[in-house]
Amino acid sequence: MKKIGLVDCNNFYASCERAFRPELRNRPVVVLSNNDGCVIARSAEAKTIGIPMGAPYFKWRTVIDKNRVAVFSSNYALYGDLSNRVMKVLFRFCPSVEIYSIDEAFVDLSGVPGGADAFARRLKATVESWTGIPVSIGIGSTKTLAKIANRFAKKHARSKGVFDLTSSPDPDLVLRWTPVCDVWGIGSRHAKKLRREGVENALDFRLLKRNWVKKKMTVTGLQTLLEVRGLPCYDFAAGPPPKKTIVSSRSFGHPVFKQSDLLEATAQYTTRAAEKLRKQGSVTSNILAFLQTNRFKLGEPQYSNSISIPLPVSTAHTPTLIKAAVSGMERIFRDGYGYKKCGVMLSSLEPANGRWLSLLDLPPDDHAQHTPLMNAVDACNNRWGRDTIKFAASGINGTWRMRREMCSPRYTTVWEELLEVK
DNA sequence: TCTGGGGTCCTAGGACCC
DNA sequence: TCTGGGGTCCTAGGACCC
Numbered sequence: 001m002k003k004i005g006l007v008d009c010n011n012f013y014a015s016c017e018r019a020f021r022p023e024l025r026n027r028p029v030v031v032l033s034n035n036d037g038c039v040i041a042r043s044a045e046a047k048t049i050g051i052p053m054g055a056p057y058f059k060w061r062t063v064i065d066k067n068r069v070a071v072f073s074s075n076y077a078l079y080g081d082l083s084n085r086v087m088k089v090l091f092r093f094c095p096s097v098e099i100y101s102i103d104e105a106f107v108d109l110s111g112v113p114g115g116a117d118a119f120a121r122r123l124k125a126t127v128e129s130w131t132g133i134p135v136s137i138g139i140g141s142t143k144t145l146a147k148i149a150n151r152f153a154k155k156h157a158r159s160k161g162v163f164d165l166t167s168s169p170d171p172d173l174v175l176r177w178t179p180v181c182d183v184w185g186i187g188s189r190h191a192k193k194l195r196r197e198g199v200e201n202a203l204d205f206r207l208l209k210r211n212w213v214k215k216k217m218t219v220t221g222l223q224t225l226l227e228v229r230g231l232p233c234y235d236f237a238a239g240p241p242p243k244k245t246i247v248s249s250r251s252f253g254h255p256v257f258k259q260s261d262l263l264e265a266t267a268q269y270t271t272r273a274a275e276k277l278r279k280q281g282s283v284t285s286n287i288l289a290f291l292q293t294n295r296f297k298l299g300e301p302q303y304s305n306s307i308s309i310p311l312p313v314s315t316a317h318t319p320t321l322i323k324a325a326v327s328g329m330e331r332i333f334r335d336g337y338g339y340k341k342c343g344v345m346l347s348s349l350e351p352a353n354g355r356w357l358s359l360l361d362l363p364p365d366d367h368a369q370h371t372p373l374m375n376a377v378d379a380c381n382n383r384w385g386r387d388t389i390k391f392a393a394s395g396i397n398g399t400w401r402m403r404r405e406m407c408s409p410r411y412t413t414v415w416e417e418l419l420e421v422k
Numbered sequence: 423t424c425t426g427g428g429g430t431c432c433t434a435g436g437a438c439c440c
Numbered sequence: 441t442c443t444g445g446g447g448t449c450c451t452a453g454g455a456c457c458c
Contacts, residue, residue: 033426056425
């Protein structure tokens with residue numbers, strides 16, 4: 001039997017903030033989303049206080065202040081770097097690793113020396129001592145069961161952070177203890193539907209008929225059912241597959257009324273999206289620009305729109321993409337609205353080498369000139385930091401930029417912000 | 423004042439073609 | 441007036457994940 005381990009960092013963003021501030025140990029910590037909008041990570045103490053995931057900061061402000069909760073704006077440079085460090089430890093000790101998200105990875109623990117449970121405990125201790133990030137490890141015969149085991153490991157103090165469902169004396173007990181909404185692949189909508197049918201937990205779910213599940217939850221639901229029964233449907237993937245669409249968008253710190261500000265933001269987001277595009281070695285032949293007002297402000301006039309701009313030649317050339325996105329945005333912009341958000345989406349992605357050229361293409365000057373230029377820009381920005389070289393269309397100090405009033409230093413990625421030891 | 427951002431997959435339905 | 445049926449492609453919307 002295959003033994004799949006799921007290594008999951010505990011309260012990842014909150015743990016990252018704590019890694020460099022031992023004085024925060026045992027203190028409640030929360031991390032906020034962009035614009036300091038809502039809570040997206042909580043330490044164990046913050047969960048105990050009762051602050052829910054996604055809680056709007058302004059609504060919970062009194063509770064947070066009263067309990068002396070340490071509050072941080074999100075600092076993705078820091079989290080990304082600590083994530084890389086955790087993953088490096090996994091690659092060093094595990095024969096096969098699949099990075100699943102910034103704070104999770106699947107590892108193959110079949111036939112590891114000393115047995116899966118003991119191996120996982122050593123792995124956990126090593127990650128924690130080398131990176132300062134606490135992790136939990138769940139082991140199951142499928143990814144979905146590994147997820148269930150991981151949840152059990154986190155919530156049951158007696159498991160000490162590692163739980164092997166494949167060698168459990170009573171796996172059904174664990175399934176019965178897992179609410180159906182906590183099964184990987186079953187969200188709140190389907191959970192509600194299932195509970196109406198009397199399905200409360202993972203064990204009830206496992207006993208359902210295949211046809212019924214397929215009819216009510218489509219083939220994705222059926223895959224979840226089979227995985228819970230121990231039949232693997234999701235394989236290990238060596239690296240992350242290339243993205244099929246790339247989105248870059250952001251809410252503004254304040255409502256934006258001016259077209260020029262919106263166009264600057266559009267240029268900035270397009271720059272970000274194009275960077276991601278080149279990083280995965282792709283080119284795009286379609287860019288979509290969209291904007292919207294604040295849908296929570298019921299009394300105010302609402303407007304949202306999007307426009308898709310096909311490109312005659314697939315490209316990853318930032319100026320070409322900015323030109324297309326900005327001209328699209330000019331067309332859908334309407335005066336008189338306070339915009340809350342805008343963004344771009346790149347789709348119809350193809351690998352940069354071996355793309356189709358249209359019959360109308362001139363000799364691809366893209367390759368002759370654009371590619372070396374973009375390579376040089378990327379190299380500078382990787383070496384000296386994001387936006388060392390930027391495009392004039394993005395402006396300098398637009399009022400549309402995000403609020404991040406409580407950001408921790410970028411301890412690990414910027415020299416000036418290194419931790420000082422006195 | 424203040425309620426994230428970035429993805430994937432599936433299905434239904436319309437447009438269009440023969 | 442009558443006006444089938446099958447295929448493909450695209451899009452919007454729903455559901456899910458972290």
